[in-house]
Amino acid sequence: xxxxxxxxxxxxxxxxxxxxxxxxxxxxxxxxxxxxxxxxxxxxxxxxxxxxxxxxxxxxxxxxxxxxxxxxxxxxxxxxxxxxxxxxxxxxxxxxxxxxxxxxxxxxxxxxxxxxxxxxxxxxxxxxxxxxxxxxxxxxxxxxxxxxxxxxxxxxxxxxxxxxxxxxxxxxxxxxxxxxxxxxxxxxxxxxxxxxxxxxxxxxxxxxxxxxxxxxxxxxxxxxxxxxxxxxxxxxxxxxxxxxxxxxxxxxxxxxxxxxxxxxxxxxxxxxxxxxxxxxxxxxxxxxxxxxxxxxxxxxxxxxxxxxxxxxxxxxxxxxxxxxxxxxxxxxxxxxxxxxxxxxxxxxxxxxxxxxxxxxxxxxxxxxxxxxxxxxxxxxxxxxxxxxxxxxxxxxxxxxxxxxxxxxxxxxxxxxxxxxxxxxxxxxxxxxxxxxxxxxxxxxxxxxxxxxxxxxxxxxxxxxxxxxxxxxxxxxxxxxxxxxxxxxxx
Amino acid sequence: xxxxxxxxxxxxxxxxxxxxxxxxxxxxxxxxxxxxxxxxxxxxxxxxxxxxxxxxxxxxxxxxxxxxxxxxxxxxxxxxxxxxxxxxxxxxxxxxxxxxxxxxxxxxxxxxxxxxxxxxxxxxxxxxxxxxxxxxxxxx
Numbered sequence: 001x002x003x004x005x006x007x008x009x010x011x012x013x014x015x016x017x018x019x020x021x022x023x024x025x026x027x028x029x030x031x032x033x034x035x036x037x038x039x040x041x042x043x044x045x046x047x048x049x050x051x052x053x054x055x056x057x058x059x060x061x062x063x064x065x066x067x068x069x070x071x072x073x074x075x076x077x078x079x080x081x082x083x084x085x086x087x088x089x090x091x092x093x094x095x096x097x098x099x100x101x102x103x104x105x106x107x108x109x110x111x112x113x114x115x116x117x118x119x120x121x122x123x124x125x126x127x128x129x130x131x132x133x134x135x136x137x138x139x140x141x142x143x144x145x146x147x148x149x150x151x152x153x154x155x156x157x158x159x160x161x162x163x164x165x166x167x168x169x170x171x172x173x174x175x176x177x178x179x180x181x182x183x184x185x186x187x188x189x190x191x192x193x194x195x196x197x198x199x200x201x202x203x204x205x206x207x208x209x210x211x212x213x214x215x216x217x218x219x220x221x222x223x224x225x226x227x228x229x230x231x232x233x234x235x236x237x238x239x240x241x242x243x244x245x246x247x248x249x250x251x252x253x254x255x256x257x258x259x260x261x262x263x264x265x266x267x268x269x270x271x272x273x274x275x276x277x278x279x280x281x282x283x284x285x286x287x288x289x290x291x292x293x294x295x296x297x298x299x300x301x302x303x304x305x306x307x308x309x310x311x312x313x314x315x316x317x318x319x320x321x322x323x324x325x326x327x328x329x330x331x332x333x334x335x336x337x338x339x340x341x342x343x344x345x346x347x348x349x350x351x352x353x354x355x356x357x358x359x360x361x362x363x364x365x366x367x368x369x370x371x372x373x374x375x376x377x378x379x380x381x382x383x384x385x386x387x388x389x390x391x392x393x394x395x396x397x398x399x400x401x402x403x404x405x406x407x408x409x410x411x412x413x414x415x416x417x418x419x420x421x422x423x424x425x426x427x428x429x430x431x432x433x434x435x436x437x438x439x440x441x442x443x444x445x446x447x448x449x450x451x452x453x454x455x456x457x458x459x460x461x462x463x464x465x466x467x468x469x470x471x472x473x474x475x476x477x478x479x480x481x482x483x484x485x486x487x488x489x490x
Numbered sequence: 491x492x493x494x495x496x497x498x499x500x501x502x503x504x505x506x507x508x509x510x511x512x513x514x515x516x517x518x519x520x521x522x523x524x525x526x527x528x529x530x531x532x533x534x535x536x537x538x539x540x541x542x543x544x545x546x547x548x549x550x551x552x553x554x555x556x557x558x559x560x561x562x563x564x565x566x567x568x569x570x571x572x573x574x575x576x577x578x579x580x581x582x583x584x585x586x587x588x589x590x591x592x593x594x595x596x597x598x599x600x601x602x603x604x605x606x607x608x609x610x611x612x613x614x615x616x617x618x619x620x621x622x623x624x625x626x627x628x629x630x
Contacts, residue, residue, distance in 0.1 A: 017563035
């Protein structure tokens with residue numbers, strides 16, 4: 001039981017060289033899906049263990065904490081691990097044909113290697129208790145994601161990958177510099193140790209610099225509003241299955257780093273309040289919600305529309321975190337999980353329908369409601385969930401978001417949230433109108449039910465389920481945020 | 491480079507020393523400066539120098555690309571295997587203490603094997619990067 005944290009990272013790492021030696025596309029698929037299923041099961045076991053008996057620390061090489069490297073599986077880490085491994089499994093399970101059709105024949109086994117490495121990177125970021133390891137895992141996941149993005153069929157996808165490489169590297173350099181500054185000042189890289197050795201009395205220049213550098217670096221990684229440019233490019237030109245996977249994981253990991261750094265490592269000096277960072281991010285996020293929802297309405301391509309919608313939803317999450325109340329944090333965590341399921345479902349629908357096409361416009365969806373009744377019903381449920389209709393998971397997120405804002409001292413923000421929620425209806429209507437009330441453009445395009453469609457339906461059912469039974473998201477999120485703010489109050 | 495006598499002779503003279511120095515850094519990494527990563531780079535640099543001077547296809551006769559990839563995977567396996575030995579023997583991942591009869595012996599065995607894995611992987615990756623630049627030139 002106590003070995004689970006390292007197994008989540010090591011098992012895929014054993015599979016990677018095996019795939020490299022076999023060089024067989026079918027075997028590499030079977031191995032990757034098997035290992036991601038095992039990872040999902042291990043994560044669920046870990047979550048149950050942590051819920052029952054508290055944080056699980058894992059010391060590599062049995063060297064104890066400040067000297068050795070340690071993994072820390074706390075409730076927050078398990079929550080994000082569950083999200084990442086669930087999304088990876090669903091995308092791999094639904095994506096075999098999509099990957100075969102999109103990626104070049106010779107590159108398919110490399111694609112699975114990059115996928116597994118990306119997942120290892122995400123899991124490592126989430127589990128590690130050593131801040132330099134966090135950077136290393138961040139680089140592992142970023143480098144493999146550049147490869148994944150460059151495999152799209154559109155001729156601009158290598159360019160999108162290069163652009164993401166530049167901006168991602170700049171973000172990573174900021175984070176590395178910030179870690180360096182912290183190390184200069186505290187002489188340790190262990191997160192728990194760092195948070196104990198800095199206090200509000202002895203803030204020096206390196207620490208201030210480190211906070212600023214972390215802020216920009218994490219802002220790039222989590223697509224904070226003015227730094228979101230890479231996300232739209234990436235989401236419109238990367239292979240559709242990669243977009244599906246990243247929509248639920250990549251930026252969420254960025255938000256995880258934000259929580260870990262600003263609420264856990266720096267919790268003794270409360271940088272978000274001390275330097276008014278919270279109100280600054282709140283302002284940017286509000287601007288982000290408004291503008292990106294506005295841009296989403298004006299888009300003609302489905303992927304770009306959904307990408308702008310993602311930025312808007314990420315801004316909601318940041319708004320909730322920056323309220324700096326336990327209710328706000330739990331609202332953010334609820335929305336992270338629900339939004340991942342909704343957005344993955346929406347992108348997966350596009351991916352299973354238009355396997356390797358790019359630049360899918362809204363009018364390409366005309367009349368699909370008649371030809372793909374079950375699939376489009378699931379799509380409709382997911383869109384309604386994105387708007388926040390009652391009985392869907394989106395409603396739960398919006399409810400907790402708005403009520404946490406009303407409880408805080410910036411209640412007027414809730415008006416903005418409600419207005420932008422209403423604006424969501426506009427671009428959702430553009431999609432619904434084309435799907436259900438337009439004639440079919442390409443009447444030959446009719447296909448019977450396929451296995452991969454069932455994952456979209458599964459996600460739609462999950463979205464309704466999470467809207468009715470909220471034990472997983474709400475109870476867990478509230479427990480995590482209570483833990484966090486109990487530490488803060490001490 | 492056929493008509494350039496001096497680089498050819500100098501290369502023939504120094505390549506064995508570079509390779510030997512790579513091995514020295516590899517096996518003395520735990521008591522002096524260096525380690526698997528540096529040793530791998532030094533070892534690969536000797537190999538690459540020989541390739542640059544004596545024609546880019548000489549190297550592929552000794553180390554074909556497929557074999558290099560297998561060696562690279564072997565290095566990773568070695569690392570993971572030593573790490574997992576710690577778990578199998580009842581400790582944590584990468585726990586060297588249990589590998590030998592005493593703690594010190596275990597640490598020496600563990601570090602030696604892990605650094606060997608790192609060295610093998612790094613040198614084959616360096617050589618593969620060189621090969622892929624060659625192929626890039628050919629494709630043009």
